Ligand SMILES: Nc1ncnc2c1ncn2[C@@H]1O[C@H](COP(=O)(O)OP(=O)(O)O)[C@@H](O)[C@H]1O
């Protein structure tokens with residue numbers, strides 16, 4: 001048997017789904033072999049249900065977030081974007097459902113109203129993004145034995161210890177955190193400044209998962225472009241809520257769209273999502289129209305024939321009609337993005 005090629009692929013991206021090896025032995029023979037495979041997931045949500053009293057936000061929602069996925073979370077105002085980020089960050093209770101995968105991962109969360117340790121200066125807080133390196137530095141400085149000190153020094157350099165200051169400098173430059181601001185106590189700075197400082201802290205810490213709720217609200221265009229570039233090349237996973245179409249287009253590779261208490265996943269950036277959504281809407285409208293016409297015709301047939309010679313046919317069509325679940329047409333015009341970047 002001559003093997004022409006072996007291709008590995010998976011049919012669906014959920015944990016425990018069947019994966020396949022495709023063994024191609026002749027140009028027209030493809031054998032599929034199911035195999036066990038491990039797909040690294042950062043977050044797996046199963047059957048999530050959340051309400052605020054009588055307001056139901058999510059109903060039996062399931063989705064997953066594979067490693068390194070860059071997600072734009074969109075939906076109309078009040079659809080539950082902030083609620084979902086709060087739930088994923090462990091800040092909000094949910095009635096039903098299981099969230100797995102996230103335990104043990106480092107998370108950086110920028111909520112719309114940031115909470116920071118008030119007893120530090122901005123610089124001290126930014127420096128704490130590198131707490132492991134700082135600890136190593138302290139150990140190195142207190143080590144008396146020169147060979148051991150040399151070893152610790154090598155380790156410090158290898159882990160990027162010498163880059164701490166340049167990294168802080170760069171992030172502060174683009175997020176408009178001045179030398180003056182760095183010296184101030186966090187409890188004396190404004191809400192907008194706190195947002196920028198927390199964002200800087202998250203970017204410097206490089207956590208496994210970044211959750212950002214409207215991060216562009218408090219930064220200028222230079223900061224937005226810097227953030228786009230940072231996220232674009234980010235090796236971890238992130239979920240970002242934003243009303244800035246260009247920003248989303250420039251840094252996400254998937255859109256998770258909240259609609260009708262559920263979440264639908266679209267591959268690609270925001271523009272691609274919008275095009276696909278529009279096509280779906282047109283398909284649904286077409287089906288809706290066809291079904292409406294069919295129902296009208298069938299109802300007329302039933303009315304005209306229920307008592308005549310064709311009564312059996314009329315009764316049978318009546319049963320069919322009862323079974324038919326009328327497709328509802330999508331009435332919204334994808335109003336997920338209500339604001340665009342003003343250049
Ligand atoms: N703490 C709360 N108590 C009651 N209702 C809430 C609370 N937080 C949010 N909501 C409601 O839940 C819905 C979803 O809110 P939110 O997640 O903030 O939406 P989004 O971020 O998509 O605009 C809204 O109708 C909002 O009014």
Ligand SMILES: [Mg+2]
Nearest residue numbers: 081082083213
């Ligand atoms: Mg919100």
